[in-house]
Amino acid sequence: MTPHFASFHYLLTLILLCTTITTTLAQPAAAPAPGPPPPTNITKILEKAGQYTTLIRLFGITKEGDQITIQLNNSNNGITLLAPPDNAFSALAPGVLNSLNDQQKDELIQFHVIPSYISTSQFQTLSNPLRTQAGDSTYYNFPLNITTNGTSVNLTTGIVNATVGSTVYTDGQLAVYQVDKVLLPMNLFGPQPPASAPAPEPEKKKKKTGDTPATDSTASSADLDLRGGLHGLMGGLIGFIATFYL
């Protein structure tokens, strides 16, 4: 072996070695190149599951679909969606959905969203009432209670009793469960506090914004009573003045 050949051989080995190093170094850089996974799209999940066209439409109207995506990206708590299929919506009395204004539709949909991830086994450990995205879970507002017995999971809103059905989707962050009924909240469909008990301030504001097309007569009956009372009072006053002057 000549010294010349030896050094050539050495050079070749070096080149080979370098190539191996660069390729091995290049590989880990190439793998994560696609970037973070795309945000979970609740609409796509429901479309894939089928039979959720009404819920998807309501997600669109209320922007709650976008809200869920934002929350999944910005919080570690996750989301649980209680999803009524189309046949649950069509089982509602005619006109129920149309009787709701946009804000009320928003509240109805938010009532089906729990701002934390609940696995099926965690259903056994929850305490009532559950807190939904609709907020205030006190009796006349948006209470949602759960009962479990190891084989079934039931929900009550005070208006309807529903059963949690199959798991539509779960990934540790987002859980979607089918429910057999549309969860109608007390605040929109139930009796309101007796007039004798003065409602707290935020309650009154809520009612005013929601009373436009209220076919839900109980919600606006307190307002009507008040107006009726004022009317009576004015009538009496005018009568009194009239008697006085005539």
Ligand SMILES: *[C@@H]1O[C@H](CO)[C@@H](O)[C@H](O)[C@H]1NC(C)=O
């Ligand atoms: C849930 O409701 C169904 C009937 O609607 C009933 O058969 C079942 O026992 C209930 N389960 C619980 C845990 O309350």
Ligand SMILES: *[C@@H]1O[C@H](CO)[C@@H](O)[C@H](O)[C@H]1NC(C)=O
């Ligand atoms: C839900 O459960 C709580 C606590 O047990 C109870 O006070 C409340 O009345 C229940 N609400 C409904 C709507 O059943």
Ligand SMILES: *[C@@H]1O[C@H](CO)[C@@H](O)[C@H](O)[C@H]1NC(C)=O
């Ligand atoms: C819901 O279930 C409760 C307790 O099981 C029962 O008292 C109530 O009448 C039921 N409500 C409806 C609307 O079925």
